[in-house]
Amino acid sequence: MKKKMTKKARIEAVWGLCMIAPTIIGLLVLNYYPICETVYQSFCKTGDFGKGNEFIGVTNFVNLFQDAEVFSTLFNAAKYTVFSLPATVFLSLVLAVLMNRKMIGRSAYRTIFFLPMVCAPAAVAMVWKWMFNQDYGLLNHMIGAKINWVTDPKVAMIAIVIVGVWGALGNNMILLLGGLQDIPKDYYEAAAVDGSTGVHSFFHITIPLLSPMLFFIIQTGVMGSLNLFDLPFMIMDKTSRAWPSVKTISYLFYEYAFEQSNRGYGAAIVMFLIAIIGVLTVVLQKTEKMWVHYD
Amino acid sequence: MNWKAKKNLTSGVIHIFLILGSLCMLIPFVWMILTAFKTKTESISVNPFYIFPAHGWHVENFVEVWNSYNFALLYKNTLIMIALRVLCACLTATMAGYAFARLKFPFKRVFFALILIQMMVPGQIYIIPQYLIISKLHMMNTQFALVFPGIVTAYGTYLCKQGYQSLPISLEEAAELDGCSIGRRFLSIMLPLTRSSLVSLGIFTALFAYKDLMWPMIVCPRTESTTLTAALAKLQGQFVSNYPQIMAGAVLAVIPMLILYLIFQKQFVEGIATSGGKL
Numbered sequence: 001m002k003k004k005m006t007k008k009a010r011i012e013a014v015w016g017l018c019m020i021a022p023t024i025i026g027l028l029v030l031n032y033y034p035i036c037e038t039v040y041q042s043f044c045k046t047g048d049f050g051k052g053n054e055f056i057g058v059t060n061f062v063n064l065f066q067d068a069e070v071f072s073t074l075f076n077a078a079k080y081t082v083f084s085l086p087a088t089v090f091l092s093l094v095l096a097v098l099m100n101r102k103m104i105g106r107s108a109y110r111t112i113f114f115l116p117m118v119c120a121p122a123a124v125a126m127v128w129k130w131m132f133n134q135d136y137g138l139l140n141h142m143i144g145a146k147i148n149w150v151t152d153p154k155v156a157m158i159a160i161v162i163v164g165v166w167g168a169l170g171n172n173m174i175l176l177l178g179g180l181q182d183i184p185k186d187y188y189e190a191a192a193v194d195g196s197t198g199v200h201s202f203f204h205i206t207i208p209l210l211s212p213m214l215f216f217i218i219q220t221g222v223m224g225s226l227n228l229f230d231l232p233f234m235i236m237d238k239t240s241r242a243w244p245s246v247k248t249i250s251y252l253f254y255e256y257a258f259e260q261s262n263r264g265y266g267a268a269i270v271m272f273l274i275a276i277i278g279v280l281t282v283v284l285q286k287t288e289k290m291w292v293h294y295d
Numbered sequence: 296m297n298w299k300a301k302k303n304l305t306s307g308v309i310h311i312f313l314i315l316g317s318l319c320m321l322i323p324f325v326w327m328i329l330t331a332f333k334t335k336t337e338s339i340s341v342n343p344f345y346i347f348p349a350h351g352w353h354v355e356n357f358v359e360v361w362n363s364y365n366f367a368l369l370y371k372n373t374l375i376m377i378a379l380r381v382l383c384a385c386l387t388a389t390m391a392g393y394a395f396a397r398l399k400f401p402f403k404r405v406f407f408a409l410i411l412i413q414m415m416v417p418g419q420i421y422i423i424p425q426y427l428i429i430s431k432l433h434m435m436n437t438q439f440a441l442v443f444p445g446i447v448t449a450y451g452t453y454l455c456k457q458g459y460q461s462l463p464i465s466l467e468e469a470a471e472l473d474g475c476s477i478g479r480r481f482l483s484i485m486l487p488l489t490r491s492s493l494v495s496l497g498i499f500t501a502l503f504a505y506k507d508l509m510w511p512m513i514v515c516p517r518t519e520s521t522t523l524t525a526a527l528a529k530l531q532g533q534f535v536s537n538y539p540q541i542m543a544g545a546v547l548a549v550i551p552m553l554i555l556y557l558i559f560q561k562q563f564v565e566g567i568a569t570s571g572g573k574l
Contacts, residue, residue, distance in 0.1 A: 009399065011477070012398050012399055012400065012477060013398075013399065013400040013401060014400075015394070015398055015400075015477045015478070016394040016398035016399065016400030016403070017394075017400050017401075019390040019391060019393060019394035019398070019481075020390070020391040020394045020395065020400075020406055022386075022387040022390065022391070022447065023387045023388065023390070023391035023410075023447045023449075023452055024391075024406055024409060026387060026446050026447030027409055027410070027413055027447055027449060028409075029428075030421065030425065030443070030444055030446065030447060031413050031416075031421055031449070032409070032413075033424065034420065034421040034422075034423075034424035034425055035416065035420055035421070037423070037424035037427070038420045038421070038423055038424055041423065041424075095313075095316065098309050098312065098313060099313070101306075101309075103306060103309070103310070104310075105310070105313075107560075108317075109313050109316075109317055110564065111557070111560055112317045112320050112321060113316070113317070113320055114556075114560075114563070114564065114567075115320060115321075115324065115553075115556075116320065117502075117567070118502065118549075118552045118553060118555075118556040118563065119549045119552065119553070120505060120506055120508075120523060120524040120527060120548050120549060120552070121506055121508060121524070122508055122524050122525075122527035122528050122531075122545075122548070123327075123524075123527055123545040123548045123549045124323075126527065126531055126541055126542070126544075126545045127323045127324070127326065127327040127542070127545055128323060129531075130326070130327070130330065130538050130541070130542065131323055131326060133538075135339070136338065136339045136538075138322070138326050166319070166320070166323075169320075170320075171567060174564055174567050174568055175567070175568065178568045223417065227417065227418075227419065229508070229509060230508045230509075233508075233528075234508075234528060234531065250419065253419060254509060257422070257423050258426070258513050263423050263427075266423060267423055270419045270420055270422075270423075271420075273417070273419065274416070274417050274419075274420060277417055
């Protein structure tokens with residue numbers, strides 16, 4: 001197995017190792033050590049200041065499975081995913097298809113739809129909170145209603161979803177537009193010769209060829225919405241009665257780990273969330289074979 | 296209807312649809328800017344419903360928020376944080392990317408597996424220990440703390456590796472025959488050719504650093520040491536219902552990135568497209 005290296009190969013190996021060293025050392029310190037630490041901590045009770053961790057086995061996880069709040073916040077995150085993801089994918093697909101033609105103002109539209117992506121989510125949330133204001137908000141004025149967007153537990157999640165979709169459209173539109181532009185024109189021409197145009201071509205050419213990109217968007221979308229933190233955190237008041245219906249599991253983690261300094265339990269929540277994301281990823285990968293086409 | 300009229304009609308309908316969509320995207324921004332120039336009473340006077348500030352454009356909101364929140368310092372913190380993160384990420388990723396794409400060295404596959412695994416693990420798992428490292432180093436509320444998690448990037452390394460792999464190998468072989476060392480080859484031939492993936496990585500890193508909320512909130516809770524994004528979260532609590540001032544703060548926070556975006560929008564969009572909107 002072991003071969004004697006030539007001088008040239010040895011120099012190359014030294015160069016290679018030196019060049020990856022910063023990244024690998026960084027990953028070990030910043031990522032791999034933390035992974036181990038979090039796993040370990042999830043089995044610990046955090047001691048008081050400087051006392052260190054106390055190993056308590058699976059107690060955190062036992063508590064977690066009996067904690068109604070864990071499941072209600074997880075349910076909120078799931079609700080957000082179920083409402084926002086189909087809307088985002090559908091709307092961004094429509095936008096991308098419409099914009100996938102040479103026309104006046106295409107880059108202007110692209111610029112506008114992408115705008116929310118370059119804004120701090122905190123600023124976006126603040127603006128929307130103002131738009132949602134029950135008495136003075138622009139939204140109620142425009143639709144002539146008196147909806148308690150952010151204080152009514154029934155509509156609060158819809159408010160969050162609106163902002164989420166509004167903010168994510170541009171990003172997904174750009175990705176889909178890139179995918180659309182990679183589809184060779186001949187496919188459509190060949191299909192047209194066979195008498196297939198419009199809707200038929202869309203479902204038989206566009207969607208299959210775009211499916212890897214759609215899959216990517218769905219997959220990252222699921223992960224992103226399960227990790228949702230900033231929008232509810234910024235838009236809602238923690239004292240509002242609507243807060244329990246929008247509080248996400250990612251926020252619950254933040255609350256335990258950093259506000260209540262119960263890092264062991266926080267770590268256990270993270271482990272639980274990651275397990276769920278892992279399972280969902282596997283499920284998605286399984287369904288991938290059914291509808292995603294790579295050629 | 297002849298063919299041309301039909302085509303015009305279709306494109307007209309598409310334009311109407313896109314214009315309506317664009318309005319939905321723009322209205323919150325317009326409303327943010329307009330509110331920022333209003334007085335507090337004006338912002339909550341519903342009848343008549345003012346769109347434009349009726350009693351002159353009030354710049355005081357900006358001045359007050361700028362001073363009481365020390366925006367100069369926030370800008371500086373954010374700028375330094377972004378610059379350092381971009382620099383670190385690009386530097387480490389391009390070197391490692393080149394090595395993974397072109398050089399042979401022991402345990403290459405093992406090291407590359409480390410990169411791939413990191414890309415698959417959700418970010419929250421790192422936060423508590425990273426925070427503990429910062430607090431053990433007594434680095435809370437410092438610039439170092441802000442930059443810390445972004446020193447290396449697995450995804451960026453992957454992106455750079457792809458960039459280097461797409462270059463023809465003959466380029467390097469020619470240089471090698473001319474007696475060019477690996478370092479020279481990397482610095483003067485290969486690196487300049489992967490500029491575009493580096494620009495993508497840079498823009499992406501900058502955008503994510505700018506938008507990150509949880510990390511700066513945790514490691515830099517003091518307003519004067521934190522970033523724009525995290526400071527905004529606090530500002531909201533402070534000026535409870537003074538919406539013109541809150542909006543002025545929001546305008547101040549989004550303006551720099553917005554200007555950058557309008558100047559470099561092509562690069563921004565390409566950055567998102569090449570990196571798949573993920574880091």
